[in-house]
Amino acid sequence: MIREDKLPTAKDVIRSDLDTRDLYRNQLQTTLDDSVAEYIYQKKNDFESPDELVSILRDAQRAIDKWFGFIPDDDIKEALEMVRKEQTS
Numbered sequence: 001m002i003r004e005d006k007l008p009t010a011k012d013v014i015r016s017d018l019d020t021r022d023l024y025r026n027q028l029q030t031t032l033d034d035s036v037a038e039y040i041y042q043k044k045n046d047f048e049s050p051d052e053l054v055s056i057l058r059d060a061q062r063a064i065d066k067w068f069g070f071i072p073d074d075d076i077k078e079a080l081e082m083v084r085k086e087q088t089s
Contacts, residue, residue, distance in 0.1 A: 017070070021067065021070055027059075028060055031059045032060055034056050035057055038053045038056055
């Protein structure tokens with residue numbers, strides 16, 4: 001679209017946003033699966049070299065931070081307020 005000097009439609013923007021969310025969700029799921037496999041491997045080897053496990057978990061953290069980054073701040077505040085109200089009642 002940029003090469004053709006066109007602006008994206010609202011539908012294009014929403015599709016791109018949803019695709020990006022799916023990408024981060026899939027990345028999170030993959031890194032969590034990888035971390036389980038790496039943990040099992042490290043456990044069998046008495047955690048001699050946990051660096052790979054730490055790296056995978058950091059990748060998972062980055063993916064979930066990006067995934068949750070799509071949630072508007074106002075929605076987060078509203079959700080936290082609802083939880084606080086439930087806890088006090």
